Amino acid sequence: MPLANPPAPQLTRTRAAVDATNLLRAYGSGEAQVVALRNVSVQFASGAFTAIMGPSGSGKSTLMHCLAGLDTVDRGSVRIGDTEITGLNDKALTRLRRDKIGFIFQQFNLLPTLTAEENILLPASIAGAKADPAWIGRVIATLDLADRLTHKPTELSGGQQQRVACARALATRPEVVFADEPTGNLDTRSSGEVLRFLRRSVDDFGQTIVMVTHDPSAAAHADRVVFLADGQIVEDLHRPTADSVIDTMRGFENRVPLAGEGR
Numbered sequence: 001m002p003l004a005n006p007p008a009p010q011l012t013r014t015r016a017a018v019d020a021t022n023l024l025r026a027y028g029s030g031e032a033q034v035v036a037l038r039n040v041s042v043q044f045a046s047g048a049f050t051a052i053m054g055p056s057g058s059g060k061s062t063l064m065h066c067l068a069g070l071d072t073v074d075r076g077s078v079r080i081g082d083t084e085i086t087g088l089n090d091k092a093l094t095r096l097r098r099d100k101i102g103f104i105f106q107q108f109n110l111l112p113t114l115t116a117e118e119n120i121l122l123p124a125s126i127a128g129a130k131a132d133p134a135w136i137g138r139v140i141a142t143l144d145l146a147d148r149l150t151h152k153p154t155e156l157s158g159g160q161q162q163r164v165a166c167a168r169a170l171a172t173r174p175e176v177v178f179a180d181e182p183t184g185n186l187d188t189r190s191s192g193e194v195l196r197f198l199r200r201s202v203d204d205f206g207q208t209i210v211m212v213t214h215d216p217s218a219a220a221h222a223d224r225v226v227f228l229a230d231g232q233i234v235e236d237l238h239r240p241t242a243d244s245v246i247d248t249m250r251g252f253e254n255r256v257p258l259a260g261e262g263r
């Protein structure tokens, strides 16, 4: 009797854009030591939108900074795309951030002397690369910025400035965009615009987004929410809604860390 066919090989597998293993990060020493990350292992799938949430001081910024090569870990490893970043020197890290990472900050961080268009094109020009005009045009159109390109940041509203920052982050088609409280300084309407753009950049452009937020309704735009408490991942919620995020946050500080964490 012929053997049954073996299962078909899995042809497509979601690759992690960012892969962190057993991250340990402590600040200070002795009695004053604060352990900001305790053996955190987490993967961020390519083409997915992930939010990181948790109480103040739980380690969200530390995690994001370690993932983006802005801070160094005491132990563990971080891979961005195909590049293991742990152990890279400052020059290599600068190049990696420039070539593979887009950043969106709460305070927008646009250069005040440059126009919106110059701000958007700056990362590509620093990288010595020529921006792809078709791609930049698509991003600018999606963000509805075409009639604002000659304006300086002071001539733009907060929401418009953050949309320029979004365009700047995507201009080089980075491996991953890290967004640190991107709606923290925006009103509800502008927040909605930025979050819908981030969502669209994942759905339509295949972008990978990792966003720190305190806002359950912002997190609800993500595919997944990773919750930190006291430097450990304590929950991992898929297909979140604002209500499920709020429910998860209630009392999650008292839960036992997920398997593999906190050893």
Ligand SMILES: Nc1ncnc2c1ncn2[C@@H]1O[C@H](COP(=O)(O)OP(=O)(O)OP(=O)(O)O)[C@@H](O)[C@H]1O
Binding pocket: 027, 028, 034, 035, 036, 054, 055, 056, 057, 058, 059, 060, 061, 062, 063
């Ligand atoms: N450079 C530093 N030196 C000393 N301690 C630090 C440093 N950076 C962070 N910490 C400490 O590490 C812990 C985690 O801080 P982190 O900023 O990552 O938290 P967070 O969740 O981002 O907080 P928030 O929501 O308030 O921004 C905190 O106890 C913080 O005080």
